[in-house]
Amino acid sequence: MNSHPWQAHLMAGHWFSHLPAELQDSLLAMSRVRRLLPGHRLFQRGDQPCGMYAVLEGAVRIGAVSEQGKEALLSVVEAPHWFGEICLFDGQPRTHDAVGVGQCTLLHLPQAPLLQLLETQPVYWRHLALLMSQKLRLAFINLEHQSLMPAPARVAHRLLLIAEGYGEIEPARRVLQLPQEQLALMLSLSRQTTNQILKDFQAQGIVHLGYGEIEILDIKRLRALSTA
DSSP states (O other): OOOOTTHHHHHTSHHHHTSOHHHHHHHHHHOEEEEEOTTOEEEOTTOOOOEEEEEEEEEEEEEEEOTTSOEEEEEEEETTOEEOOHHHHHOOOOSSEEEEEEEEEEEEEEHHHHHHHHHHOGGGHHHHHHHHHHHHHHHHHHHHHHHHSOHHHHHHHHHHHHHTGGGTOSSOOSEEOOOHHHHHHHHTOOHHHHHHHHHHHHHTTSEEEETTEEEESOHHHHHHHTTO
């Protein structure tokens, strides 16, 4: 693979590190770095497709805001998470908003050259499908948990997902830069309920709560709670 300044960041992620070397080279060759100021929107629901992105530094909020101002927060993605691939498959407008959290650095794969590569090398479509199918699998699991599992199990499960970068990193992070109100939004729980559950976890020695962050102290017990 040709040297690339962000190569090591990307290779830390499960999806990119398992791509064929020639596909990695092609993606890096067409990529461009984009920086996003805190609170600035990368794209919003209804925008035309603009390609795929990888988070290199910082984080991106994926969600939507209703006409009444109510926010639905699907996830807050960090390095080395990839997103934006749905529009490659159907060419339809963006399904959600993407907004930078703090100073954010992204790697952008523009839509036109990416589609051109896939047209000349259709075997690569499978790798994009694997990226999307992993997210679809997680979405189905989250829907099941929201319908069937008690709130503490949902909190534990989402903490594990964030710690594991939604399947992108291993081993899992111990310290999550995650305000409690963001966690509550992702789970459609009240901030009070989420705060009480986290305090219960802290009393059991499973997590430690800090300002704007959650440290996982006992990942095995947290995993057990996520299936309770």
